[in-house]
Amino acid sequence: MRQAQQRQARRQELIDCHDCGNGVSFSAVTCPHCGSTEPAGPVVQSRRELRRLRIEAANDRRLVVVTTLCAGLGTLYGAVMGAGGLASGWTALFYGFVGAVIGVPAAFVINISRSLFD
Numbered sequence: 001m002r003q004a005q006q007r008q009a010r011r012q013e014l015i016d017c018h019d020c021g022n023g024v025s026f027s028a029v030t031c032p033h034c035g036s037t038e039p040a041g042p043v044v045q046s047r048r049e050l051r052r053l054r055i056e057a058a059n060d061r062r063l064v065v066v067t068t069l070c071a072g073l074g075t076l077y078g079a080v081m082g083a084g085g086l087a088s089g090w091t092a093l094f095y096g097f098v099g100a101v102i103g104v105p106a107a108f109v110i111n112i113s114r115s116l117f118d
C-alpha cells in the first residue's frame, strides 16, 4: 500500500505533506488535508542544507564581484588603448564586454574548485 502510494506520488508529482503525510501537489501552497502552510516542510531542513545554501550565496556574490571586476578592468583597458574620443568609448565598451564574458566562466571555475576543496 505504501509503495503504491509512492508510485502514484511520483506520477502525479505529489509530495508527502510534511505535517500529515498525505499527498500534496508539489506546487501547492497549503496542504488540502491538514491546512499546513509548509506541506514541503521547512525550507531549510538541516545544517548540511544550510551550509550548502550559504556556499551558494557566497558563489553568487563571487560571480558578481569577479564579473564586475573583469568588466571594469576591460573597460579601463579599452579606454586606455582606444584612439580617443568617441572611438575610445566604443573600445572601452567592447573590452568591458569581453571582460564580463571572461569573468563569468572565471568565477564559475573558482566556484567549482572551491566547492571541491571546501
Ligand SMILES: [Zn+2]
Pocket: 017, 018, 019, 020, 021, 022, 031, 032, 033, 034, 035, 036, 039
Ligand atoms: Zn497535510
